[in-house]
Amino acid sequence: MKKRCLALMLLIPLLAACPADMTEDGPQQTGTKVFFISAGEQERQLVTESILIEEPCSVAGLQALVESMYQPRQPGHESLIPSQVTLQNVTLSGAVATVDFSGEYQNLTALEQSLLSGGVALTLLGVDGVDYVRVTSDGAFQPPMDERYYSTDRILLSSSVIALNAFDVTLYFITEDGEGLSAVQRTIKITEEYPSPRTLLTELLTLPEESGLRSPLPDTAAVSSCRVDENGVCRVDLTALESGQAGRLQVEALVNTLCGDSGIEAVVVTVGGQPPSSAGVDGCDGELTFFGDNLQ
16 A cells, blocks of 8 residues: 655634635636645645626535536536535525534545535535535534534634645455455545555445446445554444345455455454344354455
């Protein structure tokens, strides 16, 4: 696994008024500024693109602006919203816009949450008639602001640079035919000194584009807990697990991913606190190490 060092500008919500200096690429246009982040592995900063929306101060208009944040139009721009986090709902009550994202928001790092929510707030606060923005996930208020409002005096683009480490990791997904595992190389960018088990499990929620591969963590098999005990064994508890060979492949993909790049030597997978055999999956109880039999 290779490690590189990047730099990234961080959005920090504040309670006191602070100026924010933004960078806008491309020709000047009229419209609403939608916020992205510059691509590349050098110092990164926020950039904007002007989007023309009819009646932006409406539920449909605000939703269109947030949706446009997923797909930058200009080369060298990247979305502030990870692809696994989906937009569920936008409401507008007076001058307050509330944006609700899927539960995957709660699996993001603090840095990713700040960038996402801050970018959404900056975009919507550029709409005449929107004075406050709130961010929720599955209807519940989320950090970094929790129940407080974002407003123009609560968002600062920090002049400090945060070191962001980049790692080349190997993730294991289930093949399209459901008969084996496929190893996928991916570069992840995190503030951690080393990829944590939870970070790697979160990466398994995002499938490689146009691969036909399947995640070992479908909607029915969420991670309810993940911890490393005093002996260095990673203990992962799932809400559910498929039975038979399908469930075994799920377990093998999780174990291989964790043992490969997180420094974990053994993994214990449980389902609702019970061993996999209780869910009809044989040969996966207790401490497990890297599986090589079903790799394709």
